[in-house]
Structures are given as C-alpha cells and as structure tokens.
Amino acid sequence: MxxxxxxxxxxxxxxxxxxxxxxxxxxxxxxxxxxxxxxxxxxxxxxxxxxxxxxxxxxxxxxxxxxxxxxxxxxxxxxxxxxxxxxxxxxxxxxxxxxxxxxxxxxxxxxxxxxxxxxxxxxxxxxxxxxxxxxxxxxxxxxxxxxxxxxxxxxxxxxxxxxxxxxxxxxxxxxxxxxxxxxxxxxxxxxxxYLDGTVFKVKDLSMISQDYVMLPSYHDITHDKREYAKSFGIQYRHTDHYNAKTLVEPYEGFYIVQNRPNRPLTQMEMDDTYALPYQRTYHPSYDYIPAIEEVRFSLISNRGCFGACNFCALNFHQGRIIQSRSHESLIEEAKKMIQEPDFKGYIHDVGGPTANFRFPSCQKQTRHGACPTRQCLWPQPCRQLRVDHQDYLKLLRKLRSLDGVKKVFIRSGIRYDYLMYDQDDSFFKELVQYHISGQLKVAPEHISNQVLDKMGKPHRELYEKFVQKYTQLNKEMNKNQYLVPYLMSSHPGSDLNSAIELAEYLRDIHHQPEQVQDFYPTPGTLSTAMYYTELDPRDLSPVYVAKTPKEKAMQRALMQYRRPQNYHLVYEALVLAKRTDLIGFQKKCLIKPKGQKRPLQRRS
The missing domain is CATH 3.40.50.280 (Cobalamin-binding domain)
Known part of the structure; x- marks a missing residue:
C-alpha cells in the first residue's frame, strides 16, 4: 500500500x-x-x-x-x-x-x-x-x-x-x-x-424471504403517468435503512428487486474510511485534472442530508441520516494537507452536502430512522429537531488554530434556515468573522412561496430575515462580505407570474445573477417525478410545469432581465402574463418600452 x-x-x-x-x-x-x-x-x-x-x-x-x-x-x-x-x-x-x-x-x-x-x-x-x-x-x-x-x-x-x-x-x-x-x-x-444496498434481477420471487412491497409494473408506469407518480411516491418513502422494505418492480417475464438501503456508517467506520492511504491527487500519467482543485485542500466532515430538497438526489443516494467524522480524524487529515508543498495556509472547505449538519436531526433517527412521510425542516421545523452548532463550531476552532493554517473557509452549502432556528448566535457570528472568503453562497432557490413549497424549501420571509441578520453582523464586524443567492428557474410549480415575482425581488435588492440554473430533471428526485407526471407523488395533486423551450427561456431571461440580449423574451413574458405595468421608465419597471427613449427631465 x-x-x-x-x-x-x-x-x-x-x-x-x-x-x-x-x-x-x-x-x-x-x-x-x-x-x-x-x-x-x-x-x-x-x-x-x-x-x-x-x-x-x-x-x-x-x-x-x-x-x-x-x-x-x-x-x-x-x-x-x-x-x-x-x-x-x-x-x-x-x-x-x-x-x-x-x-x-x-x-x-x-x-x-x-x-x-x-x-x-x-x-x-x-x-x-x-x-x-x-x-x-x-x-x-x-x-x-x-x-x-x-x-x-x-x-x-x-x-x-x-x-x-x-x-x-x-x-x-x-x-x-x-x-x-x-x-x-x-x-x-x-x-x-440478501444484501442491503443492492438490486438484482430474478424470474421467481420465491427466493425472497423478507416482506416486500410490489410496485406498479414497468408496463403500467410507461403507459400511465399517474402510476409512475404512485411508484415514485412509494420509493420515496422507502429510502431509509431502518424502516424501508424490499421493493419489487415487475417486468414482462422477470422482476427487479431492490433490497433496503445499507445502514449508516458509524463514526469509527467513517474515520477508518478516510484514514486509508490515499495519494490525495491524480495519477502521474495525467497532466492535470481540474476537479482536484475543489477538493484538494478541503475536508469532508459529513454525509447525508435531512434538508431533503425535492430537486436533490441525496435522499435517494446518501439518505437523510447524517454520518460524521470525529474531530481527531479531520484534524489528522488537515495536518497531512498542511505538509503538502502547494498548501498556502487555506483550508477551502469543511463540510459535506450540508456543511452545518453534524449529527442526525433528532434522537429518534438513530433508532428508528427518518420519518418516511415527514420532512425535518419543511414546511416548518419538526418539534423534535435538534438545532445545535456547537460541535461544528468547536471543530472549526480547532482547525483554524493549527500551525500553518491561516484561514478555514466554508464553501459547501449552509442551510440558512437551520442556522436561523439556532437560538445561540455563536456560530453565525464566527461564520461571518472567520469563515467567509469575501462572499457567502446560500440557496434560497426562489422567492415565490408556491414554488418553494414544491421545492421543499423555507418561505421567502425566513430568507429575508436571514439576509437582514447577515447584513447586520457584517456591519457590526466592519466586514464587507457579499451574499450570493443560488436561484433556479422553471422548477415545477413555477409559472410566469412566479418568475416575474422573482425578477421583481432581484430588482428590489439590486442583484443581477451572473449565472442562472434552469431546473435539470435528473433521475432520483421528487422534482423530476413532478416534471414528468405533472403530479406531486406525495399526494398526486396537480403541479404546473413549464416544459416548452420558449417558456423555460422566458423564465430564465426574467432572472437576467437587464441583459440586452434578453429584452425580447422578457417583453414577451410580461405581455403574456399581463404585467405590462413593468414595461416603462418608472423605477419599478423591469424594461423600457420598445423603441422608446427615456424622456428628458426638465430642469427647474
């Protein structure tokens, strides 16, 4: 080795x-x-x-x-x-x-x-x-x-x-x-x-000894979108090791069988995994692998996410139960990084799918798993939710005190709602004071509550409180650190009115996103099931979905309405939505009328 x-x-x-x-x-x-x-x-x-x-x-x-x-x-x-x-x-x-x-x-x-x-x-x-x-x-x-x-x-x-x-x-x-x-x-x-975390193909179900749930057949889900939504809804409720059952999907002449997910790793198992003799770089046969830059001087402290955003596949891949490494394991890896000749004193990240999650959301999860029909943070935080940043804060303090470390940044996702639910401001204050490299990226994703509900994200009001508090703390500490919101267009539930609401918000906060992410329907997410079926798999209620390239382009253009190349799409969207009140020269308007110049102001 x-x-x-x-x-x-x-x-x-x-x-x-x-x-x-x-x-x-x-x-x-x-x-x-x-x-x-x-x-x-x-x-x-x-x-x-x-x-x-x-x-x-x-x-x-x-x-x-x-x-x-x-x-x-x-x-x-x-x-x-x-x-x-x-x-x-x-x-x-x-x-x-x-x-x-x-x-x-x-x-x-x-x-x-x-x-x-x-x-x-x-x-x-x-x-x-x-x-x-x-x-x-x-x-x-x-x-x-x-x-x-x-x-x-x-x-x-x-x-x-x-x-x-x-x-x-x-x-x-x-x-x-x-x-x-x-x-x-x-x-x-x-x-x-018989192995957890595996899927196999059989012609005869007699070899399956454990209880199983029969999903709609492949034939049915390809001919009926409602059946597809039902099937995904069942899968969505069986992604936890502790309460999931074996799932069986019938095909013509055979079955695909999914055993329950694997159990979460213990902290000792996580530590052992990350202590193996990795070379920590790409093979010398290559000139350069760009992907190494994001991770070379970063630390993975956890996996899993109980945030359960509907457009994210983590629920299906890593699960909702947080698994974390010990402080000792992370410090040992940090010391190895410090010895690398290219290390400049900056640890780029300490986190995972969600940086500020360090343990399961409640004590129940360690014995019974995550609730199959309820989310921990949405639409309101569960009464059993444990909100505590102290362990993460202690870890960050230890890392930034190491000889050779100048700064420890947090670049992976921060759940701002979980941060706001913490009655102790210690972590928020030290986050602003020590762990931001000029700008903090957070993910409100949208500002329309009807869209946020389909995303499984907190409502606009909480995000605005977070922005206010972040701004206040920066002012108190004499910092000039920006807040960069990640935003998404065309997510299921978003119509033109929702997209216009987001554009007006961007106008009011004087923010023009450099990059905009259109919703990408990838396998394994609740949002993708909504996109395909136009139904919410949780209750089979109808969901509006923007599917035509034209409407998706309009929603995207509205988020960058100031760009000249987007003018015609934004104009068409505002006319179509009967929001021509936003076309003009007034302060509230997004764009000016076609072919007209701003009238000259008379001097008094």
Whole structure:
C-alpha cells in the first residue's frame, strides 16, 4: 500500500500478481482522493487484502482496452465516475458541454454517454461469463425504472440495459465488503440476493424471504403517468435503512428487486474510511485534472442530508441520516494537507452536502430512522429537531488554530434556515468573522412561496430575515462580505407570474445573477417525478410545469432581465402574463418600452 493502484498490466505484474481480484472501471480519470468514490471503494478492497487494478476511462471503441488486465478472479466493478455521464456531457438545454473537469486537462470525449451501460456491455462482450457489479451515482439513481430527460421517456432499470449481475446503490462501503467476501468464499453473484444496498434481477420471487412491497409494473408506469407518480411516491418513502422494505418492480417475464438501503456508517467506520492511504491527487500519467482543485485542500466532515430538497438526489443516494467524522480524524487529515508543498495556509472547505449538519436531526433517527412521510425542516421545523452548532463550531476552532493554517473557509452549502432556528448566535457570528472568503453562497432557490413549497424549501420571509441578520453582523464586524443567492428557474410549480415575482425581488435588492440554473430533471428526485407526471407523488395533486423551450427561456431571461440580449423574451413574458405595468421608465419597471427613449427631465 502507499502507492497508486496498477493502471497497466506491467504494473500489475511488477507487484507479482498474475490475476487481479477486481478490475474497477471508471468514467473519470484516476484520482486517488477520498472525494472520489472510486478511490474509496478500491482502497477499502485493498485494505481487506484484495488485489484491485484501475481501468480509468477505457476506450469504449476498442474491446482490447477492456482486456488490459485479463479476466479478474472475482469480478468487474463499473461506475460512470463522480458524476452522471449524461449530466457531465449535456447542459439542461441538451447542448454538448465543452469541458469535462474529471478528465485530463478538462478535455471532453474521454467517456461515452450512459457510461455504465456501455462499459458493462463491452465487458460482457469480452468476457461473457464475467461477474459484473455496477454502482456509483449513475447506477444508484437508475436502479429502478426512471424517467430519462435526455430520451424523454421512462427507461428500464439500468441493471437490465447493462446486463450486469448486481447493482450497488448508495455509498457502497458496506456493500462492497460483503460482496467481495461472499464472492471470495465461492458464492456466485446470482445467489447474493440478501444484501442491503443492492438490486438484482430474478424470474421467481420465491427466493425472497423478507416482506416486500410490489410496485406498479414497468408496463403500467410507461403507459400511465399517474402510476409512475404512485411508484415514485412509494420509493420515496422507502429510502431509509431502518424502516424501508424490499421493493419489487415487475417486468414482462422477470422482476427487479431492490433490497433496503445499507445502514449508516458509524463514526469509527467513517474515520477508518478516510484514514486509508490515499495519494490525495491524480495519477502521474495525467497532466492535470481540474476537479482536484475543489477538493484538494478541503475536508469532508459529513454525509447525508435531512434538508431533503425535492430537486436533490441525496435522499435517494446518501439518505437523510447524517454520518460524521470525529474531530481527531479531520484534524489528522488537515495536518497531512498542511505538509503538502502547494498548501498556502487555506483550508477551502469543511463540510459535506450540508456543511452545518453534524449529527442526525433528532434522537429518534438513530433508532428508528427518518420519518418516511415527514420532512425535518419543511414546511416548518419538526418539534423534535435538534438545532445545535456547537460541535461544528468547536471543530472549526480547532482547525483554524493549527500551525500553518491561516484561514478555514466554508464553501459547501449552509442551510440558512437551520442556522436561523439556532437560538445561540455563536456560530453565525464566527461564520461571518472567520469563515467567509469575501462572499457567502446560500440557496434560497426562489422567492415565490408556491414554488418553494414544491421545492421543499423555507418561505421567502425566513430568507429575508436571514439576509437582514447577515447584513447586520457584517456591519457590526466592519466586514464587507457579499451574499450570493443560488436561484433556479422553471422548477415545477413555477409559472410566469412566479418568475416575474422573482425578477421583481432581484430588482428590489439590486442583484443581477451572473449565472442562472434552469431546473435539470435528473433521475432520483421528487422534482423530476413532478416534471414528468405533472403530479406531486406525495399526494398526486396537480403541479404546473413549464416544459416548452420558449417558456423555460422566458423564465430564465426574467432572472437576467437587464441583459440586452434578453429584452425580447422578457417583453414577451410580461405581455403574456399581463404585467405590462413593468414595461416603462418608472423605477419599478423591469424594461423600457420598445423603441422608446427615456424622456428628458426638465430642469427647474
């Protein structure tokens, strides 16, 4: 250990291996850093004595590239990488992106569309009897039938198209150990039907001993959007290890079976995972991998998120129960960073999906899991919610007191609502005083309450109170730190009136966003189910959805109404919504009338 895994057959032979136990195929370049799922899974296997080779971004046009190491003794592990290959390749307008931050020098074109399917099929072609195990974000969020935005249709479970033996969903540390040890003992993959966090295909349900919930069939959900919404609603309520049941999805002639999610990692398991001998950088065969910049001098302190925003897939992938690392583990990793020659004294981030979550939202979650039909923060904070930033604050104080550390920033998401619910201002004050690098990014996402309700986000009034308090604290501390709101257009529930309400808010606060995010319907989110079905899967109530490219363009343009190139779209939107009162020269107006100049003011 203490070196990169073999990436060539020659490197494998130099270690004295004639055959690897596993070959890990990744859509990303090889980066041995714990922010990359491939690094975690391969290092865990290595720590248990398994021989693992890394096949990063193989040429899918050549079969021999998949035969580089020969057939592994136990199986191929296949992932698209840290990001879904379709999201990696295409913008929300389905235009091809020009850069891939997870490839050498940011070059695009080093992985195929639907990488997990393509890689799996290539392996099956090269080795028809090989064991193929798929996982990672792309497989995890497509584990059951799902609406696919790029094809604009409901696709089958990725397990079917990939022709794989088993799918691992979620973060996968526990799954990979159990699977590796079972295969090593001589069990075939087709018998591994009992493991949490896995999905498999069967023709006969008699081998399922535990209670299960039968989902609507693939035929039904492809012919009836209401059935699709029902199916997703059931899945949404079965994403927690403690209270989820096995889910069965019928197809013609077979079933796809999803076992309950894996249990959350203990703090000791989290610490052990991040203490493995990562090289903490990209393989020396590359010139430069841009994605390393965001994580190289950052610390992952937690995973999971009980914020449960409806447009976020974390609920389906990491779950709602917070898992965190100990202070000792994080400080030890920080000391390693300090020793790196390029470290300039700045820790870029200490966080996770939500930086200021350090423990489960309530004591109940540690015994019974998250409530399947209630959210912790929306529409109002649960009465059982534990609001406490003291542990996180102590951690930050320890990190910024380390020799060699000049500043500790927080750049991952801060839940401003959770921050506002804290009666103790200590963390808020120290956040403003010590942990902001010129600007704090927060995510109100919208300002219209009808849209926020469909997002699962707090109402406008709370955000405005947060802004007021943030401004006040900056003034008290003689700081000039900006607040940058993340905003989203065209989310389900947003009509033109909602978009205009947001534009008026931006006018009033004198903010013109440089970048605007259109809602991107990716698999595994409640919002995507709303987008496809125009129903809320929780209660099957109707939801307004902007689907035409023209209306989506208008909603986006309204958020940047000052840009000259957006004038005609904004004008058309205001006329269509009968809000021509916002066209004129008055202070409240968004744009001026067509072809008219502002009248000259008479001097008195």
């Amino acid at each position: 203490g070196q990169f895994l073999p990436v060539t057959r020659e490197e494998m032979l130099e270690r004295g291996w004639q055959q690897p136990d596993f070959v890990y195929i990744s859509g990303d370049a090889y980066v041995d850093h714990p922010s990359f799922g491939a690094a975690i899974i391969t290092r865990i296997l290595e720590s248990r004595g398994f021989k693992v080779c890394m096949l990063a971004q193989p040429d899918w046009r050549r079969l021999d590239d998949f035969q580089r190491f020969g057939k592994p003794r136990l199986g191929f592990l296949i992932s698209s990488g840290n990001i879904d290959s379709m999201v990696n390749h295409y913008s929300v307008s389905k235009k091809r992106r020009k850069k891939d931050s997870y490839s050498n020098n940011g070059e695009m074109g080093h992985r195929p569309d639907r990488a997990v399917i393509v890689y799996s099929q290539k392996v099956r072609q090269a080795y028809p009897d090989a064991t193929i195990l798929i996982g990672g974000i792309e497989a995890s969020l497509r584990r059951l039938a799902h609406y696919d935005y790029w094809d604009d249709k409901v696709r089958k479970s990725i397990l079917v198209d990939a022709r794989a033996d088993l799918l691992m969903y979620g973060m996968g540390e526990n799954s990979i150990i159990e699977i590796a040890e079972a295969l090593d003992s001589g069990l075939e993959a087709r018998y591994l039907t």
